[in-house]
Amino acid sequence: MSTNYGTIARNGIWDNNVVFGQLLALCPLLAVTGTATNGLGMGLASTAVMIGSGFAVSVLRKIITPEIRIPAFVLLIATLVTVVDLAMNAWLHDLHKMLGLFIPLIVTNCAILGRAESFASRQSPLAASFDGLMMGLGFTLALVALGAVREILGSGTLFANAALLLGPSFGFLEITVIPDYQGFLLLILPPGGFIALGVLLALKAMVDSRSRAGGQRVENPQVEKVFTAAGVLSRDAQAGEQA
Template identity: 75%
Template structure:
């Protein structure tokens, strides 16, 4: 039975594509000049992860081990082509901004890795859920990174959301720092490396504190058992 809570925790935090596996860094650094671009790229990748996980799980009985990798790549490429055409048809402005990085989703090691490590061994429902959680974790990483770079680089948040994603997303557009002159370095790819480094450090610190808290809780539980007399029985001949 699939542990859906663990799948969600892995995708969103513990085994996050960016912060846990350090994969997909090329689109991460190239398209996250704004939160809008990061959100669009993340949602497109999420659609591919869900569809590819579901398709691989459904077809796993018909795919022999010898050809599984080429078959997985072919499935992913077909899905990416459909997503690319859909973006071009319905959100053409965003498609122009993301450009070549949409077709390059095929080469995203995280997608092939989830197909091989999870979808090829699990049920369709669990595989689709795993793809959804991995995709949402990836979207979160892109959006947070893009948002920080955009705020610090130009003083705005979700700029041009109504143009790139559609009029319904216009409410996201915010001027965070009015009259800000901008900091060009953070919008360029080197700024992505800088902000990513700080985010990785924060995640590492949060994980360390969580482990320390868990160890402290275990130690307190052990002391409480000792206090109520839950101790090993003395051997014969030993004095208490």
């Protein structure tokens, strides 16, 4: 069975985005995105689990019987989340403390189990791993975008404490966007997460609407040519019958 990796990438990052397309994983999305740094850390952890679960489910799809597939998928995902949780506690301890309970709760992310059931269990390991990567990147993009909006408008910074939470190599991400900014507390609090998410969803809907409208404008001239040609042929046929 042929696999269109371009379509997989577009679905994961934009068309079928975990947040903007499916409205899944909203609990960690709204809880940890007070800053873009937290969103990036949570997104990378989720991406690692998505890649690993897609690969594992695809490899074991012929061994796992249909009757126990869901419990088996959950067990695989829980195992991978435990590994990621322990790894973050060992090497990214400050970020691990910041994200807290939401790392183990990756197990309950419906998007991971959904992709395991609908895609990975029917595809090759390479395609399943790539799908996990694209879905994870799309989720990370949503987390970082929402965190960036809330952080910039809420405190005037971007990727604050990146060097502390992600490591010294991420220090270049720290930016003061609005100097001497007093901050807007509402955007950092949970209600601000709902407001910012609503704005981002509206912007994506606007982009999709304009994209579809643009596609229709491109296709309309071709349609008009077809109908024009059909009309010419019809007139020629009528002229032939009269003759």
